[in-house]
Amino acid sequence: MKITIGIPAYNERERIGFLLQNLLIQVDTDGTEIIVNSSGSTDGTTDEVVKTARALRNSLIVRIIGGKERMGKTAALGEIILQATGGIIIFIDADTVIDKHCMNNIVEPFSKDKRIGVVSGNVMSLSYEDNIFSFMSRFQRELHHKLCLHLTRRNLPPKVNGTFFAVRKDVVKHFPYFIVSDDEYASWCAQNKGFNVVYAPHAIVYTKDPTNLRDYMAKRKRIYCGHLLIRKQLKYVVPTTGTRNVRSLFLRLASKYWRKIPYITTMLFLEFVCRVLAVFDAARGKVPYLYRVDSAKFRST
Numbered sequence: 001m002k003i004t005i006g007i008p009a010y011n012e013r014e015r016i017g018f019l020l021q022n023l024l025i026q027v028d029t030d031g032t033e034i035i036v037n038s039s040g041s042t043d044g045t046t047d048e049v050v051k052t053a054r055a056l057r058n059s060l061i062v063r064i065i066g067g068k069e070r071m072g073k074t075a076a077l078g079e080i081i082l083q084a085t086g087g088i089i090i091f092i093d094a095d096t097v098i099d100k101h102c103m104n105n106i107v108e109p110f111s112k113d114k115r116i117g118v119v120s121g122n123v124m125s126l127s128y129e130d131n132i133f134s135f136m137s138r139f140q141r142e143l144h145h146k147l148c149l150h151l152t153r154r155n156l157p158p159k160v161n162g163t164f165f166a167v168r169k170d171v172v173k174h175f176p177y178f179i180v181s182d183d184e185y186a187s188w189c190a191q192n193k194g195f196n197v198v199y200a201p202h203a204i205v206y207t208k209d210p211t212n213l214r215d216y217m218a219k220r221k222r223i224y225c226g227h228l229l230i231r232k233q234l235k236y237v238v239p240t241t242g243t244r245n246v247r248s249l250f251l252r253l254a255s256k257y258w259r260k261i262p263y264i265t266t267m268l269f270l271e272f273v274c275r276v277l278a279v280f281d282a283a284r285g286k287v288p289y290l291y292r293v294d295s296a297k298f299r300s301t
Contacts, residue, residue, distance in 0.1 A: 003027065003107060004086030004169075005034045008076035009094035011043045016094050017052040023092075024058050026103045034062045035080050036094075040070025045094075073162075074175045074182045081172060090166040091182075092205065097126065099204035106166050106203035117171040117195025118186050120148065121164035121203040133216045135260060136267045137209030139253065144240070146249050148199040151239060157197035159239045160187045164205045171195060178233055180226030188236045220274040221281070228282035 005023060009016050016036065023034065038045040046066055053062040065079050077091060088110055090103065102121065109119050125141045127134040148158035162183035171190045179185045187197045210216035227238040239245055254264050 001031070001088060001107075001111065002086040003032045004080070004084035004089045005032065005103075006077060006080035006084065006089055006091045007034065007036045007094050008073045008080070008091075009036050009038045009041065009045050009049075010070060010073075010076075011041050011045060012038075012094035013041075013043045013045045013048045016045055017048050019092075019094060019096065019098070020049065020052045020062070021056065022098050023103065024056055026098070026101070029058055029061050032061060033084070033086060035065060035083055036062065037065040037076040037079055039065060039067035039076060039079070074179050077182055078175045081169070081174065084169060087169055088166055089169055091162075091164070093163045093207060095208060096123075096163060097206040099206070102164075102203045102205055106164070106200050109198050109200060110166070110168065113196070115194075115196050116198055117168050117190030117193065118160060118197040119166045119203070120158055120160040120183070120197070120199050121166075121205055122148075122199070122201045123161045123163045124204060124206050125209045126206045127209040127211050129211050131211060132263045132266060133211050133213065134209070135257075135263050136216065136270075137211075139257065139260075139264070139267065141209070143246070143250060143253055145201065146253065147240065147246060149201065150249060151245065152199050157187060157191060157239070158199040160184055160197065163207050164203070168195070176233075178229055180222060181230055181238070184227065184230055184236070184238050185234075188230065188234055191236075217270060217274055220271060221278045224275050225278035225281045228278060232282060 005027070007019070020034070036049050038049065046064055049062065049064055065083065081089065088107060090106060106119050106121050109116050122145060123141065125138045127137050144159060144161070151158045160183040162181065165183055165186065167186050167190070171193060172186050175182055175185060190197050210219055227241045230236050230238060231241065257264065
C-alpha cells in the first residue's frame with residue numbers, strides 16, 4: 001500500500017528539516033511519497049525542504065507544492081490530495097515532533113480493516129512552561145485522549161485531531177471553502193460513505209500549544225467556530241461540541257488535578273467566552289478570514 005505524507009508548511013524553515021529527517025527514518029522510502037505544501041512561505045521553507053531531502057539522499061520521494069499566495073491550511077491539504085498518489089494520505093503539521101513508530105501505528109488500522117476510512121493520531125503538548133495557559137493546554141489534550149478512548153469503547157467515532165490524522169484517498173475529494181475543521185470534515189466524509197473512524201492512541205506526536213491568553217483564546221474560538229460551521233452546513237455534530245460525552249470525563253480529570261482548581265475554573269470561564277464569540281462568528285454565514293488563513297498557527301510565531 002503506497003503512502004502519501006502531506007505536510008502543510010507555512011514559514012516553517014526552522015522546523016521542517018527536523019520533521020523530514022525523523023519521517024524518513026520511520027517510513028519505507030520505496031512505498032512512500034512526501035508532499036510539502038509551502039505556499040505563501042517567505043522564510044525559505046521551500047529551500048530548507050530541498051536542502052534536507054538532498055542531504056538525506058531522498059529528494060526523489062519528496063515533492064513540493066509552492067505558490068506566492070497563502071491560502072490557509074485547508075486549501076493546502078486540498079492541493080496535497082489532488083497531487084497524492086498514495087492510497088493512504090497521512091496529514092501532519094510541520095511544527096510537530098513525532099514519537100517512535102508513530103507512522104506505522106497510524107497506518108496499521110487500515111491494513112487490518114478495509115472499512116476504516118479515517119484514523120486519528122494521539123497529539124500531546126510540547127508546552128510545559130509553568131503557567132496557567134500551558135496547564136490548560138495540557139489538560140485539554142489529556143481530556144481529548146480520554147474522550148477518544150471512551151468513544152472507542154462505545155463503538156462511536158472519536159474526535160479526529162487535525163494535527164495528525166490519516167485518510168483513505170477516496171474518502172475526501174476536496175475541502176470546501178467554508179471548512180475550518182478539516183479533521184472533522186474528513187470524519188464526516190468517511191461516515192457518510194460508510195467507513196469507520198478510529199483512534200490510534202499509540203500513534204503519538206507532540207506539538208506546541210498556546211502559552212499566552214491571546215493565542216489560547218484565538219485557538220479555542222477558531223476550533224469551536226469550525227465545529228459550529230460543520231453542524232450548520234452538514235448537520236454533523238462533532239463529539240466535543242456537546243457536554244454529554246465530556247462532562248463525566250472532565251470531572252474525573254479535574255479531581256485528578258484538584259490542586260489546580262483555580263486554573264480549571266479560569267479555563268471554564270474562558271471556554272464560555274470563546275464559545276459565545278464563536279457563535280457570533282458562525283452566525284455571520286461566512287468563514288472569518290483569520291480562521292481560514294491563520295488556521296492553527298499562532299499569530300505570535
